[in-house]
Amino acid sequence: MKSSKGRTTLEVGADGVAIITIINPPVNSLSFDVLNSLKDSCEQALGRDDVKAIVVTGAQGKFSGGFDISAFGKIQDKSVTAPKPGFVSLEILSDVLAAGKKPFVAAIDGLALGGGLEVALACHARISTPNAQLGLPELQLGVIPGFGGTQALPRLVGIAKALEMMLTSKPVKGEEALSLCLVDALASPNELVSTARRWALDILERKRPWVITYYKTDKLEPLGEVREMLKFARDQVRKRAPNLKHPLVLIDVIEGGVISGARAGLLKEAEAFQGLVESDTCRSLVHIFFAQRGTTKVPRVTDVGLKPRKIKKVAVLGGGLMGSGIATALILSNYPVILKEVNDMFLQSGIGRVKANLQSRVKKGKMSQEKFEKALSLLKGAVDYENFRDVDMVIEAVIENVSLKQQIFSDLEKFCPSHCILASNTSTIDLDLIGEKTRSQDRIIGAHFFSPAHVMPLLEIVRTQKTSPQVIIDLLDVGKKIKKTPVMVGNCTGFAVNRMFFPYTQAAFLLVERGAAIYQIDRVITKFGMPMGPFRLCDLVGFGVAIATGGQFVLNFPERTYKTMVIPLMQEDKRAGESTRRGFYAYDEKRKASPDPEIKKYIDKAREISGVTIDPKLTKLSDKDIVEMIFFPVVNEACRVLAEGIAVKASDLDISAVMGMGFPPYRVQLWNRQSPAYKANTDLLLAVS
Numbered sequence: 001m002k003s004s005k006g007r008t009t010l011e012v013g014a015d016g017v018a019i020i021t022i023i024n025p026p027v028n029s030l031s032f033d034v035l036n037s038l039k040d041s042c043e044q045a046l047g048r049d050d051v052k053a054i055v056v057t058g059a060q061g062k063f064s065g066g067f068d069i070s071a072f073g074k075i076q077d078k079s080v081t082a083p084k085p086g087f088v089s090l091e092i093l094s095d096v097l098a099a100g101k102k103p104f105v106a107a108i109d110g111l112a113l114g115g116g117l118e119v120a121l122a123c124h125a126r127i128s129t130p131n132a133q134l135g136l137p138e139l140q141l142g143v144i145p146g147f148g149g150t151q152a153l154p155r156l157v158g159i160a161k162a163l164e165m166m167l168t169s170k171p172v173k174g175e176e177a178l179s180l181c182l183v184d185a186l187a188s189p190n191e192l193v194s195t196a197r198r199w200a201l202d203i204l205e206r207k208r209p210w211v212i213t214y215y216k217t218d219k220l221e222p223l224g225e226v227r228e229m230l231k232f233a234r235d236q237v238r239k240r241a242p243n244l245k246h247p248l249v250l251i252d253v254i255e256g257g258v259i260s261g262a263r264a265g266l267l268k269e270a271e272a273f274q275g276l277v278e279s280d281t282c283r284s285l286v287h288i289f290f291a292q293r294g295t296t297k298v299p300r301v302t303d304v305g306l307k308p309r310k311i312k313k314v315a316v317l318g319g320g321l322m323g324s325g326i327a328t329a330l331i332l333s334n335y336p337v338i339l340k341e342v343n344d345m346f347l348q349s350g351i352g353r354v355k356a357n358l359q360s361r362v363k364k365g366k367m368s369q370e371k372f373e374k375a376l377s378l379l380k381g382a383v384d385y386e387n388f389r390d391v392d393m394v395i396e397a398v399i400e401n402v403s404l405k406q407q408i409f410s411d412l413e414k415f416c417p418s419h420c421i422l423a424s425n426t427s428t429i430d431l432d433l434i435g436e437k438t439r440s441q442d443r444i445i446g447a448h449f450f451s452p453a454h455v456m457p458l459l460e461i462v463r464t465q466k467t468s469p470q471v472i473i474d475l476l477d478v479g480k481k482i483k484k485t486p487v488m489v490g491n492c493t494g495f496a497v498n499r500m501f502f503p504y505t506q507a508a509f510l511l512v513e514r515g516a517a518i519y520q521i522d523r524v525i526t527k528f529g530m531p532m533g534p535f536r537l538c539d540l541v542g543f544g545v546a547i548a549t550g551g552q553f554v555l556n557f558p559e560r561t562y563k564t565m566v567i568p569l570m571q572e573d574k575r576a577g578e579s580t581r582r583g584f585y586a587y588d589e590k591r592k593a594s595p596d597p598e599i600k601k602y603i604d605k606a607r608e609i610s611g612v613t614i615d616p617k618l619t620k621l622s623d624k625d626i627v628e629m630i631f632f633p634v635v636n637e638a639c640r641v642l643a644e645g646i647a648v649k650a651s652d653l654d655i656s657a658v659m660g661m662g663f664p665p666y667r668v669q670l671w672n673r674q675s676p677a678y679k680a681n682t683d684l685l686l687a688v689s
């Protein structure tokens with residue numbers, strides 16, 4: 001891919017309409033070069049006597065994907081002087097385009113997102129294709145729209161809809177955009193530009209209205225109603241995203257424009273944008289944006305000219321929780337799947353689980369009945385290997401038993417074609433051991449899904465010394481196609497996620513046995529932004545599983561594992577977590593967790609057995625202390641994973657933490673010093689504020 005800086009072109013037709021085309025593949029993002037060139041082209045068109053009206057469009061069937069996200073780094077870097085996007089846009093969009101003495105019409109195909117849509121909003125009319133995606137997703141990156149969108153969108157669609165579109169970051173399609181008056185007309189891709197040309201001339205001839213979006217007020221709801229809406233929105237935001245400031249800033253900026261007019265609103269927007277762009281939240285979210293797209297770049301694997309092979313059929317072995325989830329994910333993405341079980345009874349319950357997974361999507365309105373039938377028709381059951389002759393990939397998800405898995409893999413070698421990828425979902429068994437009795441070690445690979453596999457977004461791809469690059473590329477591709485974020489890791493206990501996070505629960509137990517308040521820890525960690533604290537997580541996973549996986553770490557890292565007695569003591573009393581309705585919390589019929597005073601008894605007993613004493617300092621920890629004591633050991637473990645070469649790059653671990661454990665993405669910051677505890681050679685690390 002060549003790195004062009006982007007530009008616009010200007011072409012004047014015989015009808016006197018100039019076409020300005022934004023060119024910056026792949027999504028025509030708005031770099032500063034594009035913006036400057038856009039300004040030049042607009043000024044030229046306005047100045048030329050042979051130009052009567054102007055159409056703005058994007059090359060290759062895409063209007064524009066928005067502000068160039070890679071330019072955020074430049075704006076945030078205080079050592080270089082970068083232009084301020086908000087003010088740049090004020091100059092170009094509001095002072096040149098919107099205020100222009102000739103009509104501007106946007107011709108929108110493909111996507112008009114973020115700054116892309118904001119360019120279109122500055123025009124005097126918009127024509128779109130029915131399938132184009134229009135939206136302002138800036139909040140996802142920790143900023144607000146900075147090219148006038150906070151002022152323009154409410155004036156076209158009303159405050160209520162504008163708030164919804166910006167707060168959810170969800171785009172609308174052309175059809176809906178028309179009904180919202182976000183666009184003025186629809187046209188097929190072939191007729192898009194000619195329709196826009198005609199429209200521009202019509203405006204000039206006053207056959208259609210010449211509308212400057214920023215001056216429009218007819219769609220704004222009455223002030224009293226607006227106040228109510230904004231108050232409601234603020235309450236919702238405080239409740240749903242208590243750690244984020246930028247959604248509240250958005251609401252303030254919208255309010256400013258309604259009260260003081262669009263010009264004041266635009267200035268307020270530009271200033272607020274500049275402040276937010278430098279925030280830790282924005283830095284973290286931009287980092288995550290690129291980190292997520294970077295997981296499929298693996299040195300010496302994806303850069304040696306190999307292409308993913310076509311996977312036409314997949315077999316899943318084992319129809320348990322994991323296998324049925326994996327099968328569900330595959331058929332949802334149109335892969336024909338054979339689900340194999342040991343006997344018909346197990347097979348039927350496996351297929352039943354897949355059906356239930358699909359049905360729950362239908363119930364939630366995420367899938368049509370038609371799509372349900374289609375997905376289900378891709379699933380075939382089997383109790384033998386007869387139909388494995390044309391399978392391109394097998395994912396094994398049977399119980400953790402070495403000799404069983406060895407048997408399965410030598411059977412697979414017999415029944416599957418010689419190119420077939422042999423993947424295992426094992427989390428605890430050495431892949432080399434599994435493949436020991438085969439001659440196919442170059443096509444054995446780990447595919448570690450998280451439960452439930454059809455819901456959780458992360459896929460750890462585990463390579464051995466012998467796995468071939470082609471097989472890795474194939475699985476990375478399947479991972480993306482089934483809408484997972486695949487991360488490639490090497491072999492170690494717990495791979496990336498469980499390895500990084502074993503110190504998470506461990507630190508919590510260590511603190512509690514020495515006097516820290518158990519429910520305070522969960523409360524603080526949840527407030528920090530994790531989906532749940534370490535104790536609630538133990539309850540969810542179940543103590544049986546917790547002990548089994550904990551044992552693996554004790555075995556492999558004896559020098560830094562803390563073995564708590566609390567869990568075995570609770571298990572003796574048949575407390576084993578949420579499934580038994582009693583763990584660190586008590587659960588009612590609706591599975592609502594509440595603190596349980598009886599827990600103190602177990603902690604006291606454990607303390608006695610282990611011979612530890614209460615440390616008065618630990619009984620009154622601040623929230624900040626707790627966060628650091630729980631997460632710094634996680635960060636250190638991440639450094640080890642990186643130093644051992646298990647992970648390819650630090651950003652892969654950031655993504656693993658976010659996607660695998662629900663670590664808050666807005667807290668993953670740039671960490672510019674090496675971990676004091678472990679000298680890992682990296683500049684980006686999972687860090688906590």
Ligand SMILES: NC(=O)c1ccc[n+]([C@@H]2O[C@H](COP(=O)([O-])OP(=O)(O)OC[C@H]3O[C@@H](n4cnc5c(N)ncnc54)[C@H](O)[C@@H]3O)[C@@H](O)[C@H]2O)c1
Pocket residue numbers: 025026027029065066067068069070071113114115137138139140141293
């Ligand atoms: N300006 C904003 O506020 C904003 C916010 C979110 C998304 N977006 C844009 O919307 C597009 C679609 O979003 P998606 O989440 O579906 O992403 P996506 O990964 O599906 O994006 C499609 C393509 O855009 C490429 N891309 C990534 N970063 C880019 C950059 N800085 N400049 C140009 N191209 C880039 C990707 O490599 C990918 O090929 C994104 O590419 C992004 O440009 C803009």
Ligand SMILES: *[C@@H]1O[C@H](CO)[C@@H](O)[C@H](O)[C@H]1NC(C)=O
Pocket residue numbers: 401402403404407
């Ligand atoms: C593991 O699998 C083998 C082979 O199928 C079987 O004989 C053995 O009993 C199993 N072990 C356990 C602990 O289930």
Ligand SMILES: *[C@@H]1O[C@H](CO)[C@@H](O)[C@H](O)[C@H]1NC(C)=O
Pocket residue numbers: 430432464465491492493556
């Ligand atoms: C894989 O990791 C496990 C656990 O650390 C270890 O026992 C095994 O030897 C490793 N295998 C290879 C090939 O490195």
Ligand SMILES: CC(=O)N[C@H]1CO[C@H](CO)[C@@H](O)[C@@H]1O
Pocket residue numbers: 318319320321322323397398399400425426427428448449
């Ligand atoms: C790591 C992993 O996913 N292991 C699972 C493999 O599949 C079996 C059977 O469904 C599960 O019990 C394991 O937890």
